[in-house]
Amino acid sequence: MDRRNTRHRLTRLGIQVMLIGAFGVLGGSLNGLNLLVVVAALVLATLVAQWRVSRCIISSMRIDRRMPGEAFAGKPIRIRYQVQNEHRLMPMWMVRIEDGIERMETAPDDGLRSGSFTGRFRRKIVTSTTRSSKSQTANSASDGGPSSKLAPKPVNRESPFLSASTGVGLLVAGQATSTYFDVVAQHRGRYRLGRWRASTLSPFALSTAYRESIWEEDTIDVYPRLLRLQRSWHRLLPSRVGNVSATAQRQGPADDVFFGLREYRHGDSPRYIHWRTTARLGEPAVRQFEQQRRYDLCLLVDAWVESDVRSDNSEELHAMAERAISLAASVIVDLAHGNQSQVLLVVAGRDFKIVSGNASPLGLRRMLQSLARVEVGSSVAVSDAMLEASGVAKRLPDMLVVSSRSQTRAIASDAATGLAIKRWKSRSQLQWVDVSSDDFRRWAVADSAPEPMSNATLNAIESDVASSSQKRKARQIEIASDEVGASV
Numbered sequence: 001m002d003r004r005n006t007r008h009r010l011t012r013l014g015i016q017v018m019l020i021g022a023f024g025v026l027g028g029s030l031n032g033l034n035l036l037v038v039v040a041a042l043v044l045a046t047l048v049a050q051w052r053v054s055r056c057i058i059s060s061m062r063i064d065r066r067m068p069g070e071a072f073a074g075k076p077i078r079i080r081y082q083v084q085n086e087h088r089l090m091p092m093w094m095v096r097i098e099d100g101i102e103r104m105e106t107a108p109d110d111g112l113r114s115g116s117f118t119g120r121f122r123r124k125i126v127t128s129t130t131r132s133s134k135s136q137t138a139n140s141a142s143d144g145g146p147s148s149k150l151a152p153k154p155v156n157r158e159s160p161f162l163s164a165s166t167g168v169g170l171l172v173a174g175q176a177t178s179t180y181f182d183v184v185a186q187h188r189g190r191y192r193l194g195r196w197r198a199s200t201l202s203p204f205a206l207s208t209a210y211r212e213s214i215w216e217e218d219t220i221d222v223y224p225r226l227l228r229l230q231r232s233w234h235r236l237l238p239s240r241v242g243n244v245s246a247t248a249q250r251q252g253p254a255d256d257v258f259f260g261l262r263e264y265r266h267g268d269s270p271r272y273i274h275w276r277t278t279a280r281l282g283e284p285a286v287r288q289f290e291q292q293r294r295y296d297l298c299l300l301v302d303a304w305v306e307s308d309v310r311s312d313n314s315e316e317l318h319a320m321a322e323r324a325i326s327l328a329a330s331v332i333v334d335l336a337h338g339n340q341s342q343v344l345l346v347v348a349g350r351d352f353k354i355v356s357g358n359a360s361p362l363g364l365r366r367m368l369q370s371l372a373r374v375e376v377g378s379s380v381a382v383s384d385a386m387l388e389a390s391g392v393a394k395r396l397p398d399m400l401v402v403s404s405r406s407q408t409r410a411i412a413s414d415a416a417t418g419l420a421i422k423r424w425k426s427r428s429q430l431q432w433v434d435v436s437s438d439d440f441r442r443w444a445v446a447d448s449a450p451e452p453m454s455n456a457t458l459n460a461i462e463s464d465v466a467s468s469s470q471k472r473k474a475r476q477i478e479i480a481s482d483e484v485g486a487s488v
Helices: 012-031 034-059 275-281 314-335 361-373 382-392 407-413 415-427 455-464 468-487
Strands: 007-010 061-066 070-072 076-085 092-107 111-114 126-131 161-171 176-185 189-193 197-200 207-212 218-223 248-250 257-263 285-290 293-302 342-348 352-357 398-403 430-434
Touching: 007 012, 007 034, 012 034, 034 061, 034 197, 034 207, 061 092, 076 092, 076 161, 092 176, 161 176, 189 361, 218 361, 275 285, 293 314, 293 382, 314 342, 314 361, 314 398, 342 361, 342 382, 352 361, 352 382, 382 398, 382 415, 398 407, 407 415, 415 430
Parallel strands: 070 218, 293 342, 293 398, 398 430
Antiparallel strands: 007 207, 061 076, 076 176, 092 111, 092 161, 092 189, 092 197, 126 176, 189 218, 197 207, 248 293, 257 285, 342 352
């Protein structure tokens, strides 16, 4: 790995020591005070020792940066550094590592580039915290653990570039340790980490020796912020009755997951009776399974914003578009857990992109990357996106449109959108979710605090636990359920 040459810079204390030594040599020479000249020469010798030791430390240090390739907005991203002392004899201490992260924008003409952000991204781009490894903090003063008192450098929030720092307290010869800091990206997108910079003040803090890495840049894909979906959100998906459903298909009995045991009810199949628990309780108990459903869905994301971005509510309009993208990402992540759902993702922004994926990690990563890099726009061609989706899909699946505007407003802005919706509804089902209305609360929990339980729910809970005999029987069934689950 190529690195720049080591550079040195005197600190304020080093400048003062240099001036004291220079005046001592000058005054001792003019007045014939040999002892003063010797003392001043020793003072100046500390500067030479500082330069030589710090140069040796910074040259014998090896730093490898480790970071994840993907993360979610609002979640901490841990940037870890592996620091190794390659010197055979000399230890190193007081080492500081500085790094910076910036968001990369997607320009319509030249692809990904870095630059200044638009107005809505200039506040709270990223925040960071510097921490030391818990297993090494206690021994940081003796065995080279990272320092626990280093904090992020204060940065102007209007700047798209964030600088953070961490450090190593003491590292003996031939030893290696790791240190890290956490960065929280507040917005989705692609972020880039540039060149790190290592510096040291050891041994006397008279000068700073530092070195920067070159040609070492890493990128992170920050996916949209995940929302907490409602428990019954699956029931809101479009479905058919009578024909073969293109949205939800129940898998076979072998794919059902064991859920627990419960009391026998009229109409239960005798083959699901658990006879050991029945003999223990004296009453029939049946096994309960969780039905696994496979969804075949076309998810269209309408990343639309108002054309007048200079209005007073421009931030709110962009927040609605980001909410639609976050809701789509939450639905995709939830569908990818535990089943073999097929999702055709259509992202319509300034440009539209179609990604076909399933529950595999590769398919999920491709869909989340598309949502992370989409650019919102005021002229979103929903009709063209639906036309391209109909050409990609072998048969038209049921469609779920997540948008920051109502269906009526989308049709009013483009007459072709109404014809495309009517054509899709003639062959399949379509549901439009407007995240700017109260319809959003049916799918996900609001951005603020969760809604409290109603009085009816509380009364139902109290009535369920009123009888002591029912609680004792439920406890026995739960114990038996754990034994059956372990055997399964």
